[in-house]
Amino acid sequence: MTDAPLATWTPRRLPGDAPLIGRHVRVEPLVDTRHFAxxxxxxxxxxxxWDYLAYGPFDGAESFHRFAEATYLGADPKFHAIIPADTGKAAGVAALMRLDPANGVAEIxxxxxxxxxxxxxxSTEAFALLYGRVFDELGYRRLEWKCNSGNAPSRRAAERYGFxxxxxxxxxxxxxxxxxxxAWFSITDTEWPGVKAGFERWLADENFNGEGHQIRSLEACREG
Structure with a gap:
């Protein structure tokens, strides 16, 4: 809302290092090298x-480890390892970045x-947990998603997740x-409760059949 009064607004905190634990995944801030392998x-x-990232691919484990140590352990971007509960092994990363606590804005x-x-x-629960950190734990006002306009999978993912x-x-x-x-996308704090409810409905056991396939899409669950 343009020029909305924010008389009670105060700057927020930066994300900490506590892991986020869900039923299907653990999302752990990267503070050392133990998940790199x-x-x-x-x-x-x-x-x-690596097609749409500014780095990679890598020509071997040593090359990747050098990159990861130089890139994954900083404060901003703050990288998180995504660790499925069924394997206990890190299988992906996502970062909270361009952190602006004075204005309550972050990007994933x-x-x-x-x-x-x-x-x-x-993976879906991992993003729900990260968004919950931004809005529920830290009290930020805005979360951004940006991607190459030609990256169709990333654009679809942003829309699926409620941006x-x-x-x-x-x-x-x-x-x-x-x-x-x-391409520029966002979720605001006023939109987050509806987005969060959609994640909760989608992740519920009753939304999956005996083969583990979804019954309703995340978009449909968000609609109520």
């Missing part, structure tokens, strides 16, 4: 995972999920020697 194994040979990005993690209850499309930033970046037009 599992991540490298999950990403190995999957060069397509640097998302890289191994094929075995993609399109699972664990609203806000527009296209033309010639926004140069990535791997190519132009990137950036």
């Amino acid at each position: 599992d991540l490298e194994a999950g990403f190995r040979g999957q060069d397509q995972l 990005g640097h998302i890289c999920l191994s094929p075995g993690l993609q399109k699972t209850r664990a 609203s499309y806000e527009g296209l930033f033309r010639q926004h970046m140069v990535v791997k020697g190519r132009n990137r037009d950036t």
